[in-house]
Amino acid sequence: MLLEVNHVVKKYPNGTIANDDISLTVDSGEVFGLLGPNGAGKTTLISQIIGLSAPTSGSIHINGIDIVKNPAYARKVCSFQPQSQVPIDGLSPLQAIEIIGRLRGGKKNDVKKKACELIEKLQITPWATKSGEKLSGGVRRLVAFCMAVVVPGKIVILDEPTNDVDPLRRRLLWGEVRSIADEGNTVLLVTHNVLEAERSVDRLAIINGSRLLKVGTPAAFKEYDSENLTLELILEPSQEIMELPSFIFKPHRAGRRLRTYVKSQDLTETVGWAQALQREGIVEEFFIGPINLEDAYMQMTADHSVENSQSDLV
Numbered sequence: 001m002l003l004e005v006n007h008v009v010k011k012y013p014n015g016t017i018a019n020d021d022i023s024l025t026v027d028s029g030e031v032f033g034l035l036g037p038n039g040a041g042k043t044t045l046i047s048q049i050i051g052l053s054a055p056t057s058g059s060i061h062i063n064g065i066d067i068v069k070n071p072a073y074a075r076k077v078c079s080f081q082p083q084s085q086v087p088i089d090g091l092s093p094l095q096a097i098e099i100i101g102r103l104r105g106g107k108k109n110d111v112k113k114k115a116c117e118l119i120e121k122l123q124i125t126p127w128a129t130k131s132g133e134k135l136s137g138g139v140r141r142l143v144a145f146c147m148a149v150v151v152p153g154k155i156v157i158l159d160e161p162t163n164d165v166d167p168l169r170r171r172l173l174w175g176e177v178r179s180i181a182d183e184g185n186t187v188l189l190v191t192h193n194v195l196e197a198e199r200s201v202d203r204l205a206i207i208n209g210s211r212l213l214k215v216g217t218p219a220a221f222k223e224y225d226s227e228n229l230t231l232e233l234i235l236e237p238s239q240e241i242m243e244l245p246s247f248i249f250k251p252h253r254a255g256r257r258l259r260t261y262v263k264s265q266d267l268t269e270t271v272g273w274a275q276a277l278q279r280e281g282i283v284e285e286f287f288i289g290p291i292n293l294e295d296a297y298m299q300m301t302a303d304h305s306v307e308n309s310q311s312d313l314v
């Protein structure tokens with residue numbers, strides 16, 4: 001097993017318990033997602049895996065080596081894109097990526113070639129030789145990603161790599177994450193973007209309120225709730241549904257979009273009800289489908305915590 005996290009507890013000096021008995025394992029060549037709302041303890045866990053801070057109790061091993069005792073080993077074998085923006089003022093993206101590649105032991109020509117390849121693949125060529133101070137947040141984030149993967153560690157750790165990045169380049173970045181794993185490296189991906197993670201990860205863990213709720217494949221998470229379907233209604237502008245029938249549950253309204261759940265056995269009734277609303281001009285369109293990972297995630301985190309941020313839903 002490449003990474004083993006065993007009963008890790010992290011208590012900050014102010015008394016906050018940010019990780020409460022976290023255990024998980026990550027295999028070589030996997031893309032492993034760590035998902036959870038803001039404040040769940042994801043960054044805290046990552047900082048212990050890369051040896052920047054020690055657990056209050058519990059153990060972490062990489063390749064069988066105890067990295068609590070030997071944090072330098074973790075820093076050697078992990079490459080890391082932090083959640084905070086990486087300062088590259090005074091350097092161009094190309095220079096910053098090349099310097100990191102050389103520091104990580106890459107040969108000059110190999111590093112240059114790989115840096116250019118990454119810049120091209122992520123479509124940031126127009127900024128490649130611009131000064132770092134002049135870059136937008138999204139481009140900086142992509143440069144930080146390139147810095148983490150130009151000479152990848154055995155474990156590539158990416159903490160919210162797509163924050164501020166536009167949708168097209170997000171997709172390019174996820175493609176690159178897959179190819180890093182296909183080349184035999186391991187990726188530990190921290191994100192609160194569930195739908196993007198679903199397409200990129202082999203397995204994932206959901207953490208909430210400092211505790212690990214579940215580990216499994218995206219498909220296993222959806223089985224969490226295989227009895228239910230989602231129903232999404234797009235209301236006509238300034239229309240309201242006065243009363244929801246009893247077979248509709250957990251409604252959530254965001255603008256004109258009303259997302260709810262129904263039991264599979266109530267499908268026929270649901271379709272009839274939604275079609276009637278459409279005929280009455282209350283609903284513009286509606287969709288019924290299986291629970292996706294985001295639904296499973298929302299239900300799990302809502303079930304387990306009252307103070308979690310639901311901001312991704314609205």
Ligand SMILES: Nc1ncnc2c1ncn2[C@@H]1O[C@H](COP(=O)(O)OP(=O)(O)O)[C@@H](O)[C@H]1O
Binds near residue numbers: 012040
């Ligand atoms: N250095 C610190 N000292 C005290 N509390 C902290 C510190 N860093 C993070 N926390 C708290 O620990 C919890 C988990 O934070 P964090 O690991 O950053 O979560 P996430 O990355 O999932 O958003 C939060 O309640 C946060 O306020």
Ligand SMILES: [Mg+2]
Binds near residue numbers: 042043044
């Ligand atoms: Mg974080």
